[in-house]
Amino acid sequence: MAKDKDLAAEATLEQLVALVKAAQNRKHVGKTGSWLEFLKTRKQTGGTDPKRHKREVLEAFVADLVDAEDGSGAKEAQAAAREFTDRYLKWAKDVRKDAAKGRGTVPEPPAEAAAASTSTPTSTGGVSVWSLVKRTRAHPKYAANYDSLPSYTPGWTRVKRPELSWSVRPRMFALDCEMCATADDKSALLGVCVVDEFGEVVYRQLVRPEGKIVDLRTPLTGVSKADLEGVTATAKDAQRAVRKLLEADSKGAGGRPAVLVGHALYHDLQALKLDYSPVIDTSLLFGFRGLPEATPSLKDLAKLLLQLQMREGGAGAHDSREDAAVSMRLVMRELQLAAPTGPLDAPDVRVPAADLAKLCVHSLPEGVTEDDLKRAFTAVGGPAFSGIEGSLADKKVLVVFKHAGEANTAFAKLPGKQRKDVLGRFYKEASIPAASSPAATEGAQPADGAAPAAAAAAAAAPRSCKVRKMACHNGAAFGTQSGKRARGEGGAEAPVAKKIKTGAGAAKGGKAGKDGKGGKDGKGGKRGRPAGGPKGPRPKPGAKKDGAAAAAPAANGGAAAAGANGSAGKESKKKKWLRRKAAKSASGEADPVKEAGKAAPATAAAGTAAAVGAAAPAANGDKKDKKDKKDKKRGREAEEKAGGDAGAGQANKAVKVEGKKDKEDKEGKKDKKDKEDKKDKTDKVQKEGKSEKEGEKKDKKAKKAKKE
Numbered sequence: 001m002a003k004d005k006d007l008a009a010e011a012t013l014e015q016l017v018a019l020v021k022a023a024q025n026r027k028h029v030g031k032t033g034s035w036l037e038f039l040k041t042r043k044q045t046g047g048t049d050p051k052r053h054k055r056e057v058l059e060a061f062v063a064d065l066v067d068a069e070d071g072s073g074a075k076e077a078q079a080a081a082r083e084f085t086d087r088y089l090k091w092a093k094d095v096r097k098d099a100a101k102g103r104g105t106v107p108e109p110p111a112e113a114a115a116a117s118t119s120t121p122t123s124t125g126g127v128s129v130w131s132l133v134k135r136t137r138a139h140p141k142y143a144a145n146y147d148s149l150p151s152y153t154p155g156w157t158r159v160k161r162p163e164l165s166w167s168v169r170p171r172m173f174a175l176d177c178e179m180c181a182t183a184d185d186k187s188a189l190l191g192v193c194v195v196d197e198f199g200e201v202v203y204r205q206l207v208r209p210e211g212k213i214v215d216l217r218t219p220l221t222g223v224s225k226a227d228l229e230g231v232t233a234t235a236k237d238a239q240r241a242v243r244k245l246l247e248a249d250s251k252g253a254g255g256r257p258a259v260l261v262g263h264a265l266y267h268d269l270q271a272l273k274l275d276y277s278p279v280i281d282t283s284l285l286f287g288f289r290g291l292p293e294a295t296p297s298l299k300d301l302a303k304l305l306l307q308l309q310m311r312e313g314g315a316g317a318h319d320s321r322e323d324a325a326v327s328m329r330l331v332m333r334e335l336q337l338a339a340p341t342g343p344l345d346a347p348d349v350r351v352p353a354a355d356l357a358k359l360c361v362h363s364l365p366e367g368v369t370e371d372d373l374k375r376a377f378t379a380v381g382g383p384a385f386s387g388i389e390g391s392l393a394d395k396k397v398l399v400v401f402k403h404a405g406e407a408n409t410a411f412a413k414l415p416g417k418q419r420k421d422v423l424g425r426f427y428k429e430a431s432i433p434a435a436s437s438p439a440a441t442e443g444a445q446p447a448d449g450a451a452p453a454a455a456a457a458a459a460a461a462p463r464s465c466k467v468r469k470m471a472c473h474n475g476a477a478f479g480t481q482s483g484k485r486a487r488g489e490g491g492a493e494a495p496v497a498k499k500i501k502t503g504a505g506a507a508k509g510g511k512a513g514k515d516g517k518g519g520k521d522g523k524g525g526k527r528g529r530p531a532g533g534p535k536g537p538r539p540k541p542g543a544k545k546d547g548a549a550a551a552a553p554a555a556n557g558g559a560a561a562a563g564a565n566g567s568a569g570k571e572s573k574k575k576k577w578l579r580r581k582a583a584k585s586a587s588g589e590a591d592p593v594k595e596a597g598k599a600a601p602a603t604a605a606a607g608t609a610a611a612v613g614a615a616a617p618a619a620n621g622d623k624k625d626k627k628d629k630k631d632k633k634r635g636r637e638a639e640e641k642a643g644g645d646a647g648a649g650q651a652n653k654a655v656k657v658e659g660k661k662d663k664e665d666k667e668g669k670k671d672k673k674d675k676e677d678k679k680d681k682t683d684k685v686q687k688e689g690k691s692e693k694e695g696e697k698k699d700k701k702a703k704k705a706k707k708e
Helices: 002-010 013-025 035-041 055-066 075-100 111-115 129-138 142-147 235-246 265-272 298-305 320-335 353-357 370-378 404-413 438-442 452-460 503-508 573-584 592-598 604-642 644-707
Strands: 171-182 188-195 201-206 213-215 258-262 279-281 358-362 387-389 396-400 426-432 463-469
Touching: 002 055, 002 075, 013 035, 013 055, 013 075, 035 055, 055 075, 129 142, 129 279, 129 320, 142 265, 142 279, 171 235, 171 265, 171 320, 188 235, 188 265, 188 320, 201 235, 201 320, 235 258, 235 265, 258 265, 258 320, 265 279, 298 320, 353 358, 353 404, 358 404, 370 396, 370 426, 404 463
Parallel strands: 171 258, 258 279
Antiparallel strands: 171 188, 171 213, 188 201, 358 396, 358 463, 387 396, 426 463
16 A cells, blocks of 8 residues: 555646546545545545645545545445555556656657658658647547546556657558447447558457447447347457557567557547557548537548548448548548648538427436426426437437427527537527425435535525537538538628719619619619628618619710619609609600610610619509509499499599599699790800800900901
């Protein structure tokens, strides 16, 4: 035991913190008791987080675990604590020894190799095996997945780290495992496959799991009960065989080290209970643009980078040989490149419609029931789900509603801030209220000497979990997409258009829409709105802006100017009244707006603008004809239905309508005649003034000639 205390004194602070945390998780107890009881005995404040305590406190608790005495009813627990502590301290010593000798450290290229990377023995291009190992280690998820493999626990093996050299080309093996569920292990080893750099199998073995098999997961693993008949290999046999492949050859330090390749490889290492480094994890090598924390699936990478469709022949089941070979092909492809592959566009994958009627509830606390979850939704006014998929013991289930609308309503009713996960799916923190009935807390027992009232309050305290949607926007599996959405085209996310152009330059737009208020090709938005989608700015009324159709003198180069991108914009009330009045006129005279459009200069831009501007009155003329036809039709129908007096009444009404139209026509003619008379008078005055000026010029000229 004294040896273990010495090892504890040599351990780093980080190793001691990890040891105490592991002891907490495994509920190991020492001579004084658990970690919490130890702190209370020592009157230590600062909480139960080992990081908040000094080194001497941590060393004292480790010594307490080692000195645990066998007591009544606690013999096995204290023996397990001693064994665990002993194994962990020896493991920590091996880790420190490898680090001190530089084993497993990724080599740096020499200066000449850095200048000409194509001549190095570890690469055929600008990317090397060691650079891929570095990229894997640089990922934010690497430390949590690989540095914390619990190889200090019974059944695990930690392979001694090899010495790595830039001048020695490493061997590469790709590994993939299949797992099933047993009564003791949810990820028990079921099969192993290892391939070399050419995709050739060097080791493949089905494994009979220890304990009672609960679920072979045949749809995923492709392994059935019949396949396991006659299989005698154990997980330990497979672990030993893979370790032999990875260890350096008989040349010792001069031997070629091995680099292990795989996709999410830490899952396979956990199933094998094997701790090894260096590794290349293809799930950490590549990523999606806009989703820095997302890890692509092997199937998506095969399709995007290798143009390969996986699992076509196995009805969707995994094939460990195929998965290992595809991982190796991705690495070999990367080694042929002059530069690393950048972020990829996330595939445009849609979540099945049936899944949109579900919500994922995870991070569930212990003891939560289905009724508790229903209460979490109904307590805030949301609909109750119809059932759940999965097991509450796994702390993650899918709650199923009648349809997607109910699921969306239930999610919206949950209070709290809406956040996004690594794939861009929305989730919320939700409270799970405890049953308010006295029976719920009736049997609650006080803990650690707490009062019964405090125990009851603790039992009734709300718990929390996370509720997540099954998809992102519009049922997409990823929060970002390639194509139109990434380029800003279409939809409400399109960029807002710039300020509208006027005059002839605005004639570049598409065909004018109905009433000259918008193009039909997407460039002229509804009611004169410019390009840029629903969020674009609405043009202000007036003839100067927005290019409202108006007559302009030909001498000034005027035309019926269309709005930007073919939008005619809005008109003032006066101009609308004049245009409608002119359209209603039955005199048969030419429309002044249309004539102004025809008088435009013979240039391509102005001609197009005139055509766009002229479309407005023509469209209104069509409106008038349709309206007149409707009025006549209604009159006839009323006469036939009512008959007699009713028919006469309708006839009188029609006469009044016609009289009103005639009156408006006369007023229009009168206004037009007044304008023409006014114009004639103006022209006459201008002519008279011109004649007077010419007479004065002649008189001056005559006087000058007489004087000379």
